[in-house]
Amino acid sequence: MEPRKASSSTSGFFQALPIVPPQYTSPSTSPSGTSSPHELSDDPVLARILSLYLPSPIPAQISSHLHDFSRLVLRPSTLQHTIDCDIDPPTIRPLTTFGEENRVDSLRTSEGWRELKKIQTPAGVVGHGYPHPQHGAPAQNFNRRTHQYGTLHLWHGTAAVSTCPMAMTDGAAVLLRRHFDDPDGDQPGRAAVFRESYDRLVSLDNSYAWTSGQWMTERSGGSDVRGTETVARRLTAQEIQADVATGRDKDDHNLPLGPWLVDGFKWFSSATDADMAVLLAQTAKGLSAFYAPLRRRAGHKANSSSSSASRATLTTESSAAAGQAYPSETNGVRIQRLKSKLGTKGVPTAELELKSMRAYLVGQEGQGVKEISSILNITRLHTASGAAGGWARGLAVSRSYTQVRKIRDGQLLCDNAQHLAWMAGETVKYRASVHLVFLAVALLGATEQDYGTITRGTLGAATLIPRTRAGQGNLLRLLTPVMKAQVSLNSVLGLRECMESLGGVGYCENNEDGGIMNIARLFRDSAVNPIWEGTTSVMAEDVARVLKNPKARGRNVLDETLGAWTRDVLRAVEGQGTFSRELDMVRNRYAVLEQTVRTSDSAALQRSGRDVLRHIEAVTCACLLMFDAVVDGDAVAVEIARRWVRMNAVPSDKVKLQEEQGPGDLTTEVDMDRRIFLGAAAMSSPLPATRQARL
Known part of the structure; x- marks a missing residue:
């Protein structure tokens, strides 16, 4: 017998x-009749959801866009930006060469961060949620938000959380849009500033588009903004005239600056490199919301000293990009x-000191929490x-x-029944969460567009x-905190399972x-989702208030x-005789939830808040999964819905089910596990002995 050969760095098993x-794969790329259009995609739940909320067949401009984008996000050149973004964290240079505050x-930030931002803007991760009336453009007779969030769903795995400022950008666009018709009053130029800022926030053109920050969190507490210490006051006529005289009355895009001055400290800002921000500050009438650009003209003083001349040189690139010949500096923001x-x-998350930041009041003084809530609803949806x-x-x-993956006796991991059962269970949970997210997405779109327009020709929207x-x-208001809390938690647990x-x-x-292969990065990044934009406990309290x-x-x-929504959906499911x-x-399960809520006062409901979140999630996802399954009777979709309902049944129903169920057919169950987890790959190689590795 020949002695065994030792492995080395270049030999042995690899x-x-x-x-x-x-x-996602567009059905138009495959000959008709070859397979289910949903099974063409590696992630069939996304294709199924799109077919529920978009006209059937899915409009060509959407399908082709998602098809191409799903390939762009996996290109080595794109993924290299993801790596660079993760391994080259942002840094600050607080002082100039001679020790002055660096206001330029x-x-x-890393090159990767900047390049990912350049990819996502024209891809429409914000812009596709808004109308873009252009000469010759096709009419958008579909739910724009579904298209937008379908794009986001493909992007998140690659984006390295460069989507964080886009969430705030989306929220700021919604906020500014609400105030288009407000009179300028004692804030001259505000309406024009808001309209141009909105146009930039939703733009698909990198040379024109902006991003926005959302600055609320202070040292006194996270989601409790009542302790806000940042303050704002009106500038005097003399102060405004002084800025005009020195050429410091405009932002670096030549838009007029607002007549308010903001001073304070923001403890947590995740969009430090944005173009504008929406923030909270105390005024004489209470907590108020403000709009502020992050850069302004440096003014005539920029040419009066050598240090200012250096500053002007440093801003050549930013000024040229803005189409201006004068230098700019931060609008009272110091990192x-x-x-x-x-x-x-x-993500350049920073503590920010605000000194003499020029701003516009948004809405009415003292109504800041009400104003900012429109942003929170959007950012929570983005988080989920x-x-x-x-x-x-x-x-x-x-x-x-x-x-x-090869395991014992030359078999592949996909032939291991225990592994398949485990990951099939994880897939069921994932599909339920994605359905919950896209229901909220569709509801958001419905509140912004005509109901008849977004439901016409769809399989499930009506x-x-x-x-x-x-x-x-009302349904969106109730489900948003539930979705944000539960999907965020589920993803952390789910990615841990994927790592294992x-x-x-x-x-x-x-x-x-x-x-x-870096699931560790995805896991690290996912851990923030249950925390920012309101922790799970905050979401539970929010639901209790509703x-x-x-x-x-x-x-x-x-x-x-x-x-009411549950009864309507269950009636549609019941008519099919499947469940x-x-x-x-x-x-x-709904009866238990309803009794809990009806018989509990506010204090008791707050104590059981997390249980209420789980109840609402279980019922809502069950309805969605069952409805999705009966649309086409797909066997895998039916089994996924059945498994979700049974794993989330009340204890008495679980006991009855166990008593009534006999031993199932193991071969059939393993095959279904394989189909749930592996999807089309399981269908293409049904026999374990002949399964081909996907190389």
């Missing part, structure tokens, strides 16, 4: 590198320090979207690895979206091979919103 396929370019965080390494999108990439890597604007808004499914490889920061709103005057808010047992289980 695992084949899995290749992650594009997440104190923040340095105190950058945060050191577990994840989101590329990011959570689901990162989870999608983790599962994609796990699927591809499962199909090439059933899943309430007909009245009030019904849409790769074994030791999953725990490593795999930045080789384009970083596609359900026990004193203005409801004793009405059953839960039953008028979620209850007789599961329908009863969902009704029983």
Whole structure:
């Protein structure tokens, strides 16, 4: 017998590198009748959801855009920006060469961060949510938000959280749009500033587009803004005239500056390199919302000293980009320090000191919380979207690895029944979460567009979206904090499972091979989602306030919103005869929720707030999954819905089910696990012995 040969750095076993396929594939790229249009995509739930809320067939401009973008996000050149963004964190240069405060370019971000931002703007991660009336452009007779968030879902796994400022940009656009018709009053030029800023926020053109910050958090507390210490006051006529005289009355895009002056300290800002910000500050009439550009003209003084001349030289690039011949500086913003965080390494999160920041009041004095809430609803939706999108990439890597990983006796991991059962269960949870996110997305779109327009020609929108604007808004108001809390938590747990499914490889920061295997990065980044824009506890309290709103005057808010919606969807499901047992289980779960809410006062409901979140999630996702399944009777979709309902049934229903169920057919169950987890890959290679590794 020949002695065994020792392995070395160049010899021995080497695992084949899995290749992650594009997440979405347009049905138009495959001959008709070859397979289900949903199964062409590696992530069939996205394709199924798009077919529910968009006209059937999906408009060509949307389908082709998502098809191409799903491939762009996996290009090695794109993924290299992701790596660079993660390993080259931002830094600050607080002083000039001779020790002056650097008011020109104190923040340095990585090339990767800047390049990812350049990719996402024309891709429409914000812009596709808004109308773009252009000569010859096709009419947008569909839910624009569904298109926008479909794009985001494909982007999140690659974006390295460069989507964070885009969330705030989206929210700021919604806020400014609400005030288009406000008179300028004692703030001359405000309406024009708001309109141009809005146009820039929703633009698809990198040379014109802006991003926005959202600055609320201070040292006194996170989501509790009542302790805000930042203050704002009106400038005097003399102060305004002094800025005019020195040429410091405009921002660096030649828009007039507002007549308010803001001073204070913001403890957590995740869009430090934005073009504008919406922030809270105290005035004589209480907490108020303000709009402020982040850069302004440096003024005539820029030519009066050598240090200012140097400053002008440093701003040549930014001034030229703005189409201006004069230098600019920060609008009273000084970066105190950058945060050191577990994840989101590329995001320039900073502590900011504001001194004499020129700003416009947004809305009415003292109504800042009301104004900022419109941004919070958007950013919470973006947070949940990011959570689901990162989870999608983790599962994609796990699927591809499962199909090439060799285990004992030459078998592949995809032939291991225990592994398939485990990851099929994770896939069920993921698909439920994505459905919940896109219901909220569709509801948001419905509140912004005509109901008839966005439901016409769709397979599910007319059933899943309430007909009245009030019904849409109320359901969205209730589900937004539920979605943000539960999807964020689920994704952290789900990505941990994806990491484990790769074994030791999953725990490593795999930045080789384009970083596609780096689930550790996705896990680190996902950990922030249950925290920012309101923790899970804050979301639970928010839901309790909705359900026990004193203005409801004793009405059953839960039953008028979620209850009515649930009954409508279950009636549509019941007519198909597929889920007789599961329908009863969902009704029983809802009955427990309704009784809990109805019999609890505000204090008791607050204490059980997390249980309420789980109840609402279980019922809503059950309705969505069952409805999705009966649209086309797809066997995998039916089984996924059935498994979700049964795993979330009330204890008595679970006991009955266990008593009634006999031993199932193991071969059939394993095959279904494979189809749920691996999707089209399972269909293409049904026999384990002949399964081909995807190389």
